[in-house]
Amino acid sequence: MNDDLIQSVPHEIFKAYDIRGIVDKTLTIAHVEKIGHAIGSEARTRQLTSIAVGRDGRLSGVSLSEALTKGILKSGINVVDVGMVATPMLYFAAHELCGYSGVMVTGSHNPPEYNGFKIVLGGETLAAETIQALRLRIENNDLKQGDGHYSRHDIKETYLKRIVDDVKLDRPMNIVVDCGNGVAGAFAPTLYRMLGCEVIELFCDVDGTFPNHHPDPSVPDNLRDVIHALATTDAEIGLAFDGDGDRLGIVTKAGNIIYPDRQLMLFAADVLSRNPGGQIIFDVKCTRNLAPWIKQHNGVPIMWKTGHSFIKAKLRETNALLAGEMSGHFFIKERWYGFDDGLYAGARLLELLSHAENIDAILHDLPDSINTPELQIKVEEGENHVLIAALQQNASFDDAQQIITIDGLRVEYEDGFGLARASNTTPVVVLRFEAENELALKRIQQDFRDNIQRIKPDMVLPF
CATH class of the missing domain: 3.40.120.10 (Alpha-D-Glucose-1,6-Bisphosphate, subunit A, domain 3)
Known part of the structure; x- marks a missing residue:
């Protein structure tokens, strides 16, 4: 592979928590093979010997998984291919088979044209600097050579049995399960029936085009089908999953999102x-x-x-x-x-x-408050981090009881809180507000509005 290609792996696909891009554009087969080679090289540096590889139900999963595997094998690391699985099943396989090392080929809840990789090596989930270190390996051609061994393993039965041996229901339950055509659909209904549940399936056939609704239970609109099913059947509760099965959404019989x-x-x-x-x-x-x-x-x-x-x-x-x-x-x-x-x-x-x-x-009966959903201000690439840094340094919140800066700016008041933080995955500022009453919510939002507009007067705010 030539040096031009080595240099051309796009910087922007190396995110804070994972690697992710648009298939055949920012994430090509050639890029993925190089990424696999870098992951394998890092594994060898850490004195690991094998990596489990799994993929979700996206249409590009097979070809990207093959390219990733090819790259890992070139580094001299063995690959255990567990096929199409939910992300937690890949983690389980990594734990059971490969010294807690694995790579999941997944676009999670992103649109169908995206795909990417979640990486764990020796129990450490790669993030931030360790993700960037893979990029630097590729750019510096710091790639080890070898001839790894390839094998396949079906982890489904072991994974399901491990859960069924651990979890015991006091009585059978009637539930709705919505997988949004994500990969969880291949496993979730089976699991909950094994636990003794009666399962009403919604969109549990795996389809990487996501024809019914987007597989992201954090968006209320994606839970409408669950709410309708609960209202029109004897089901007691609804469970909803994201595209790769590592996130859970819950809806009550009355149609309330928990x-x-x-x-x-x-x-x-x-x-x-x-x-x-x-x-x-x-x-x-x-x-x-x-x-x-x-x-x-x-x-x-x-x-x-x-x-x-x-x-x-x-x-x-x-x-x-x-x-x-x-x-x-x-x-x-x-x-x-x-x-x-x-x-x-x-x-x-x-x-x-x-x-x-x-x-x-x-x-x-769980404690609740008036709150906003996650609000977003779209900005230019990198501008979100600049704005948050400026807020952390210059903002003034007179009524604040506590200001927390571990991730953005969370301001605690006697009767609520406001949060502004830079997303690590997209160029947006994320905001969230909560208060004991509407009046307090408006006051806290005004406090944030004044501080943001003092720094950037022309910024259009979603509250």
């Missing part, structure tokens, strides 16, 4: 009932009701940066039992492995709800 920060309250109370004093990690976008809830249930709350790889790194550092993000990633270390697994999180949720006489009462 957002992930409130789902985390349920998981925290359950885990802490057996492990008092345990640490629970959550990201900066989560409700201010979460930390008091964790303390009330004899836990230690830890707020951290948004992003599955950052949360995993914090889990490794703290040995916390549980973590969760507003996006729907749940990382359960009690009885499980600590990687984000939407299918397992769904099973654990059903287990704890199966103990209850009235599911809706439990779900609706």
Whole structure:
């Protein structure tokens, strides 16, 4: 492969949490082979010997997986190909077969023309500098040579059995499962039937064109079919998954969405009932009701940066039992492995709800506040980080009780909070607001509006 190609692997596909691009444009077969060679070379530097490779249901998955595998093998690292699986199944295979090393070929919830890679080596999820280090390996041609061995392995039965052996429902449940034609559809209905559930399937046939709705349960519009199914059947609760099965969405019988920060309250109370004093990690976008809830249930709350790889790194550092993000990633270390697994999180949720006489009462009684969805300001590439840095240095919030800068700017007030942070995946500023009442919400938003417009007067704000 010539030097021009080595230099031409686009910088922009190397993201904060993963590698991701548009197939045949910023992510070509030749690029992917080089990326595989770099991953394998890094694995050899870390004295690893094998890497599990899996792919989701996207149309480009087979060809990209083959190119990635070819590159890894050229470095002298062995490849165990687990085929089409959900991302957590790849993590499970990596744990069981390859010294916790694996690469998932997935575009997650991105549009069909995208694809990419989530990478874990020796238990470390590559992110930020370690992702950029792969790019530098390619540019510097710092690539090891060898002849790795290729094999295939079907992980499905082992993975499903491991969950079924662990999770026990008190009674059979009737549930709706919406996979949005993502790869979770090949496994989720089987899993929940094995647990004793009656399953109403929505869009569980895997189709990389996503013909029905986008596989992203964090967007309320994508849950309309679940809400309708709950209203017109005997189902008790609805579960929805993203494109690669590592995120979970929940809808109640009454059609209410239980957002992930409130789902985390349920998981925290359950885990802490057996492990008092345990640490629970959550990201900066989560409700201010979460930390008091964790303390009330004899836990230690830890707020951290948004992003599955950052949360995993914090889990490794703290040995916390549980973590969760507003996006729907749940990382359960009690009885499980600590990687984000939407299918397992769904099973654990059903287990704890199966103990209850009235599911809706439990779900609706969780503390709640008035809040906005995730708001976004679209800006030029890199401008989001410049704006947040300026806010951190120059903003003035007179009524603030606490200003948290671990990831952007989260300002805590007596009656609510406001958040502005730079997305690590797209050129946007992410905003979120929560308050005890509408008046407080408007006041907090005005505080942020004044500070942002003081720095950038012409910025059009979505609130």
